[in-house]
Amino acid sequence: MKKNKNISDSLLDFLGRCPTPYHAVEYLAGFLRENGFQPLKESESRGKLNPGNYFIVHQDGGLAALSLTGTPLEESGLRLAGAHTDSPGLKVKPFPVRRKNNCLQLGVEVYGGALLGSWFDRDLSLAGRVSWIEKNNIFKTGLINFQNPLAVIPSLAIHLDRDANAKKSINKQKDLVPMLLLSEQDDSFEEILTLQIKKENKTADPRQILAHDLFFYDVQKPARIGLHEDFLTGARLDNLLSCFTLVQSLIHAPDVQNSLLILYDHEEVGSVSANGARGPFLRMLLKRLLPDSDRRQQMLSRSLLISVDNAHGVHPNFIDKYDPEHLPTLNNGPVIKWNANQRYATDSVTGGFFRALCGRAGVPVQDFVMRNDMACGSTIGPLTAAETGIKTVDIGVPSLAMHSIRETAGSKDCVFLLQVMQEFFSLLPVDALWKGHCQ
Ligand SMILES: [Zn+2]
Structure with a gap:
């Protein structure tokens, strides 16, 4: 046992x-x-x-x-x-930044056959692979993982969608854009990635971010659940x-x-x-x-x-x-x-x-x-x-x-x-x- x-x-x-x-x-x-x-x-x-x-x-x-x-x-x-x-999951688009009503949002593509309804109202973080040019002109790639929750896709309140429980449909382009942070802080996405690369790789010094393969994920830790801990969720x-x-x-x-x-x-x-x-x-x-x-x-x-x-x-x-x-x-x-x-x-x-x-x-x-x-x-x-x-x-x-x-x-x-x-x-x-x- x-x-x-x-x-x-x-x-x-x-x-x-x-x-x-x-x-x-x-x-x-x-x-x-x-x-x-x-x-x-x-x-x-x-x-x-x-x-x-x-x-x-x-x-x-x-x-x-x-x-x-x-x-x-x-x-x-x-x-x-x-x-x-x-x-399956949500992959960040190549040029994802969207600023709307005081929110910085990141556009995503749906990767594979994700069960999309489960992505709403979750504490999301971001991880994946990035390529960049170093200050000394060397091409580099590396992995990053923000780990902390930095985004959410809020549901629309039931009062604004009275049919939500009976017939919920999800528009992949419009309904699934994670909110990242308030735009008043005015960080560019490139700056956010540059800081994270430096944080995780002490020797890196990116001059320019070139491209990324980044995915959102739920920060809730996988767990053993059930009265007798018979199940794993994650x-x-x-x-x-x-x-x-x-x-x-x-x-x-x-x-x-x-x-x-x-x-x-x-x-x-x-x-x-x-x-x-x-x-x-x-x-x-x-x-x-x-x-x-x-x-x-x-x-x-x-x-x-x-x-x-x-x-x-x-x-x-x-x-x-x-x-x-x-x-x-x-x-x-x-x-x-x-x-x-x-x-x-x-x-x-x-x-x-x-x-x-x-x-x-x-x-x-x-x-x-x-x-x-x-x-x-x-x-x-x-x-x-x-x-x-x-x-x-x-x-x-x-x-x-x-x-x-x-x-x-x-x-x-x-x-x-x-x-x-x-x-x-x-x-x-x-x-x-x-x-x-x-x-
Ligand atoms: Zn499989």
Whole structure:
């Protein structure tokens, strides 16, 4: 019980510290380094990798971690796991400043499929990546995180919108512009960013801000809630819960075999980017691991990918939104996701594999399929499977309020996920379960 609490405590701490994919990647890279993983650079020469543990950061928002035992990869295959680092939210526009009625406001774009109603009346802060020119004319980029609440998107009072409870619609351009501060203080946005860069990076001395990738976020800390603390609430559980648990699983697996963990950015906006699952990140890594295409193909045919992304747990107030025979509940273990139209990559081999894996790990397992009269979401699973031909299963912990500014998950489910993924990374050989060698 204490161990479980420790894992979910460190997950909550991680969620609170990582408001953007860049912060999550920086944190996880530091954590991997502390645990003996060596950094690799994409720009350095591509000599053979010795047995050991490695990680590689891809353009700030993507991360891969690698454990190599020395067993030839074409014989052992790879235990692959994947997740995404990004979450829906509000991204600051390139030239965002709007001054209106004594207010400084920042215009935003909606990033991904955010549940917009949840963004009103929250204490918001701002974090992300900025590029600038230093006083000595050097180009620099860095991360900033204001941490303190500095903005809010107030609702319109019920007296001015009597229909608000019956039919609320949100105009993304007009209704969602955060109020930053009173304009009397008259700071320019560039000055605000310059001061923050200097505050967080003592050696920086920006002469000109060039551009930014900044996101608003809720400053309310993630928490463990419920009479018996059975639930976790917080932003970005989709899908930083999975990223964090996968990294923990790889580090702490008792007898880790040849394994590769890949975390992509930009899943929430379709994955078409240099950092997305439709980009070349995984392909480049696999080529680096085995430059010879025959041997690489052998390796891929013996590998399996577990694509980990939160699933829809049953919401007791809306039970008619779910298929009646597939009702995953919080704290009852990871969910295998099925879709006949390949919105999820699971099939009877890979779904069966994961169910057997859970059995070996002593972890309960559940299933989800979308109702036929509702559209099904997707994940990095089918994209990665289509790109590489690797056998893939889509799974994830059940959660509520997906894409809200504050989501809910079960506090036991991250522990179940950790246990089954540790079993996976230690599996020898990876195809044992479907080749009939299973004990
Ligand atoms: Zn997701």
